[in-house]
Amino acid sequence: MNHIALKMLMGDKGKYIGIVMGLTFASLIMTQQPAIFLGIMSRTYSFIADVGLPDIWVMDPKVQFVDDIKPLQDTELYRVRGISGVEWAMPMYKGLLKARLFDGRFQTCNVVGLDDATLIGGPPVMLEGKLDDLRRSDGVIVDIDGARDKLGKPSPIPGGKPIPLKIGDSLELNDRRAIVVGIAKVTRTFQSQPVVYTTYSRAKSYAPRERKLLSFILVKAKKGQDLAGLTRRIHETTGLAAYTQEEFKTLTFKYFIRNTGIPINFGTSVLLGFIVGAAIAGQTFYNFTLGNLLQFGVLKAMGTSNWTLLRMILLQAVLVGSIGYGLGVGLTALFGFAMRHTILAFKFPWQLLLFSGAGVSLICVFAAIISILKVIRLEPAIVFKG
Amino acid sequence: MNLAVRCQNVVKVYDTGGQKVTALNGINLDIVAGELMMLVGPSGCGKTTLISVIAGILDQDDGSCEVFGENLLNMRSRDKLNFRAHNIGFVFQAFNLLPSLNAAENVSVPLIINGMKRVDAERKAITVLEHVGLGERWTSLPSQLSGGQQQRVAIARALVHSPRLIVCDEPTSALDHETGRNVMTLLKDVALHKDRTLVIVTHDARIFDFADRIAEMDDGHIIKVKGERRK
Numbered sequence: 001m002n003h004i005a006l007k008m009l010m011g012d013k014g015k016y017i018g019i020v021m022g023l024t025f026a027s028l029i030m031t032q033q034p035a036i037f038l039g040i041m042s043r044t045y046s047f048i049a050d051v052g053l054p055d056i057w058v059m060d061p062k063v064q065f066v067d068d069i070k071p072l073q074d075t076e077l078y079r080v081r082g083i084s085g086v087e088w089a090m091p092m093y094k095g096l097l098k099a100r101l102f103d104g105r106f107q108t109c110n111v112v113g114l115d116d117a118t119l120i121g122g123p124p125v126m127l128e129g130k131l132d133d134l135r136r137s138d139g140v141i142v143d144i145d146g147a148r149d150k151l152g153k154p155s156p157i158p159g160g161k162p163i164p165l166k167i168g169d170s171l172e173l174n175d176r177r178a179i180v181v182g183i184a185k186v187t188r189t190f191q192s193q194p195v196v197y198t199t200y201s202r203a204k205s206y207a208p209r210e211r212k213l214l215s216f217i218l219v220k221a222k223k224g225q226d227l228a229g230l231t232r233r234i235h236e237t238t239g240l241a242a243y244t245q246e247e248f249k250t251l252t253f254k255y256f257i258r259n260t261g262i263p264i265n266f267g268t269s270v271l272l273g274f275i276v277g278a279a280i281a282g283q284t285f286y287n288f289t290l291g292n293l294l295q296f297g298v299l300k301a302m303g304t305s306n307w308t309l310l311r312m313i314l315l316q317a318v319l320v321g322s323i324g325y326g327l328g329v330g331l332t333a334l335f336g337f338a339m340r341h342t343i344l345a346f347k348f349p350w351q352l353l354l355f356s357g358a359g360v361s362l363i364c365v366f367a368a369i370i371s372i373l374k375v376i377r378l379e380p381a382i383v384f385k386g
Numbered sequence: 387m388n389l390a391v392r393c394q395n396v397v398k399v400y401d402t403g404g405q406k407v408t409a410l411n412g413i414n415l416d417i418v419a420g421e422l423m424m425l426v427g428p429s430g431c432g433k434t435t436l437i438s439v440i441a442g443i444l445d446q447d448d449g450s451c452e453v454f455g456e457n458l459l460n461m462r463s464r465d466k467l468n469f470r471a472h473n474i475g476f477v478f479q480a481f482n483l484l485p486s487l488n489a490a491e492n493v494s495v496p497l498i499i500n501g502m503k504r505v506d507a508e509r510k511a512i513t514v515l516e517h518v519g520l521g522e523r524w525t526s527l528p529s530q531l532s533g534g535q536q537q538r539v540a541i542a543r544a545l546v547h548s549p550r551l552i553v554c555d556e557p558t559s560a561l562d563h564e565t566g567r568n569v570m571t572l573l574k575d576v577a578l579h580k581d582r583t584l585v586i587v588t589h590d591a592r593i594f595d596f597a598d599r600i601a602e603m604d605d606g607h608i609i610k611v612k613g614e615r616r617k
Contacts, residue, residue, distance in 0.1 A: 003504055004487065004495065011486020298482045301443050303471025303499045305464065380443040383482060384434045384555045 001304070005312035008292055009319065015288050016320075022284040023324020024331070026277025026363055030356040031332040031348070033273050037266040038352065039345030044256045045249040046187035047094075047110075047195075051121045054218035055227055057248045058089070058234055061241040065255035066248065067191070069094055071212035072240065079238050080217050085230045087220040090115040093203040094215040099196070100172035102153045109146070109196045110189060111173065113203025121218055122184075123197055129167055129182025134199055139181035140173075145343075146194020147183055173206040190256070192343065274359055281324065281360075282367040285317065289371035293378060301380040309375050313368050321364035325357060390551055390583035391417035391440050395449035398435050409435040410446065411606035419550070420580040422573075422596060425587045427603035433587040434555060436603070440585060441553045442470050454550060471499050475544030477573075479556035481536040483528040489515060489539045490524040496547040514542045517576055534565035541572060554586040558593055570596045 010016050042049075047066055048057070058080055060070035080089045093113030098106045114121045114134070122131045123141060133139055142151060142165055151171065152162025165171075169180045178198070186195050198206070204213050219242070221230050227244050234242035243251060257263050289296075296309055336346045398410040409432045417423045417440075425433045438444035439451050442458040450457055454473065458466055475496070476482075483492045493511035498504060512524045518538040520531075528536050537557060544552050557573070558566030570593045578584055586597070594600060599613035 001498060004484070004491075004498070007486045007491070008484065011484075294482065295484050298476075298478075298484070299495070299499070301441070301470070301476055302496050303467045303469075305467050308499075381435075381438040383443070383476065383478060384438055 001308050001312055002315055004299075005315045006319070008295060008312075009288075009316045012291075015284075015291065019281065019284045019288055019320045020324050020327070022277070022281035023320055023360060023363065024327040026274070026281045027325045027328020027356055027360050028331050029273035029277050029328075030270070030359045031329055031352055032335055033266065033270045034352055034355065035332060035336060035346050035348045036344065037262070037270065038347040038349065040190070040262060040266075041253060041256060042347045043188055043190045043192075043345055045252040046189055048245060048249050048252065050124045050186050051092075051218065052124060052245075053120055053220065054090070054245070055221045055225075056219040056231055056234065056242050056244055058217035058219055058238070058240050058242045059215070061239070063241060065252040067094075068255075069215045071210065072214040072217070073212050074214050076238060076240060077214065077217050080219060080234060080240075083230075083233055083237050085222050085225045085233065087222045088118075088120075089217050089219045090118060090120045091200050091214050092121050092216040092218055093200055093207065093213060095203075095207055095213075096193070097173050097196075097206055099151065099178075099194075100175075101151060102169070102171070107150050107194065109151070109173070109194045110191075111196045111198065111203055111206060113198055113200040116199045116201050119199070123186050123195075125185035127183045127185050131182070133181035134197065136179070136181050138170075138177050138179045138202070139198065140171075140178040140202075141182035141184050141197040142180050143186045143195040144183050145186075145188060145192075146196075147180070149194075151194050174208065176206055178206070188343070188345070278359075278363045278366070281363045282370075285320065285364070285367035286371050286374075288316075289313065289374060293374065294382065296375045297378055297380055297382040300375075300378060301383045306376050310372050313372050313375065317364040317368035317371075321360050325360040328360070329353060329356060388419040389416055389452075390419040390421075390454060391415065391585070392452045393436070393440070393449065394451075396436070396439060396446045396451055397448035398432075398439065398444070398446045408606050410439070412449070413606075413608055415601060415608055415611075417583055417585060419583050420578070421598040422578055422584040422586065424594065424597040424600045425585065425603060426589070426594070426600055427609075429589075431603040432606045433603055437553045437555060437585055437587050440551075441474050441476065442466050471496065472547065473550050475547070475549040475552040477537070477540050477544045477552065477554035477557045479559055481528070481533075481540045481560075483536060483539060483543070485528050488525050488527055489520060489531070489542075492528070492539055493542045493546050496543060496549075500547055511542070511546055514546045515539070517545075518542045518572060532565075533561050534569060537561060537565075537569050538572060541569070541576070545576065550581060551583050551585065554584065554588075556588055556590070557586060558588065558590050563592055566590060566593060 060072055062070050077091050095111055096108050097111045099109045100106055119131050127144055147165040151165045155161055165180055167180055171178050207213055221227055231242040336348050339346055393413050393415040396410050396413040400407045400409055427433055439446050445459055490508045490511045493514055494507035497507035515521050515524050518541055520538055558569055574596055599611055601608050602610040
């Protein structure tokens with residue numbers, strides 16, 4: 001009877017394509033919107049992920065997220081270095097500074113100061129130049145997106161694209177000269193400001209004069225150390241907050257979830273998409289079953305059991321569900337691929353595949369159940385009603 | 387005399403939104419195995435309800451209806467399904483072929499319902515299609531066949547599993563006169579034999595001469611049975 005079920009499903013090409021398209025749309029909207037949402041939210045902690053190497057981030061206890069800088073005294077670095085279980089601890093400056101550009105415009109940049117000796121915390125991928133070039137006089141490394149866009153030189157053609165900043169170009173940070181010695185690839189941040197890497201001591205000279213300028217202390221634990229134990233020891237000894245990389249990401253993520261309207265706005269959009277997709281796909285499948293009710297009635301009159309009819313409908317639902325899901329997810333992946341070099345945020349983890357898979361399954365099961373109920377209640381005498 | 391169907395005081399009442407409509411009002415009818423019985427009468431007289439009860443696809447509210455000695459009302463639903471699958475063939479006014487299946491696939495459906503493998507069922511279906519003169523058209527979809535050809539496919543479907551009773555609802559009313567008579571000739575020649583009974587509901591007076599007996603119905607009663615019972 002499976003063969004008959006499949007022929008019934010695919011026999012009417014128009015209806016079959018309609019159901020598959022409905023489920024494709026539902027699956028697309030259930031993956032594409034959340035993927036953009038996750039992409040945006042992952043930008044909130046992208047800087048932490050990019051730094052990568054340290055196990056623990058130490059900061060002022062009042063820091064709420066990665067861009068909420070509450071500077072520490074430099075002496076805190078030495079206290080952290082003295083705690084047992086710490087392999088090394090390095091300073092990091094992070095702050096928003098205004099850069100004066102080639103044409104006199106100002107652009108706020110995210111300036112990151114790395115430990116002068118080790119340059120730990122540098123950009124994850126160097127596209128041009130080397131990280132060591134930061135040791136050259138006035139050297140800075142600029143991220144590629146910033147270099148191409150916000151820090152770029154104005155185009156000679158009105159309305160044209162800016163000319164990208166390149167190695168050897170200069171800009172001014174707080175009236176001090178900075179020479180571009182490298183171009184790096186970094187993950188876009190939430191605010192999408194250009195990122196400028198330099199050494200810790202030079203960053204301090206760029207920053208407005210303040211008593212405390214140390215933003216974070218990056219800590220590597222000794223091999224085999226229990227990170228939870230070490231963060232607790234750092235906190236107990238120094239009174240500072242210490243988070244593992246994952247904890248700091250979560251802290252930042254939760255801050256944005258709690259304090260911005262993004263989750264509600266996107267959540268509403270995703271929920272609406274789910275409901276619209278479910279309604280379209282469910283109704284199309286239900287209408288398909290209704291359209292075939294007489295055929296099911298004929299099969300029932302000829303002796304087909306409800307159980308067999310149920311299996312036939314489930315098979316049809318599983319088939320259209322799988323095809324629709326595959327196409328929807330494929331289109332989402334294609335969308336992400338096409339947008340990979342644009343400003344659009346997009347993150348497509350395997351958990352999202354499970355989420356949308358569960359969503360499409362739910363739609364299909366729901367549509368199949370209401371269709372099955374209709375068929376089970378069907379009086380086979382319908383066949384004589386013409 | 388071997389009885390195929392025995393209806394005794396069969397009553398069926400429909401509840402149509404609070405209003406009770408008596409479709410069958412104490413029907414008594416015996417149909418002998420091997421005969422062609424026609425049920426005739428005006429619209430709404432209960433013909434279709436009666437063949438639905440006889441075919442086991444509708445339960446009566448009162449009375450008994452035995453088909454080959456089995457009281458269908460007392461059967462468990464699974465047994466009734468099996469009984470229908472093995473013993474009853476259906477021919478409908480609107481043919482009711484599955485539009486996405488070709489002729490052979492349509493004819494093979496009752497065999498597949500009875501558990502036969504698809505390949506064997508389709509092979510047998512082609513043989514039966516040859517009997518009804520459509521051996522060459524077994525790959526055709528219903529939409530590619532004329533009305534008469536579709537009804538012949540439907541007859542082949544009703545015959546393929548060798549049922550003992552075939553119920554036909556207005557088998558000729560969607561066909562022109564000549565095609566209708568051809569279909570009736572086919573039904574009588576191919577479908578009817580001493581172990582198989584045909585019950586046909588019809589309005590079509592042009593085919594009354596094919597019947598062994600005609601039961602005239604009106605207002606839920608059988609008012610007259612014309613013709614001689616086969617011995």
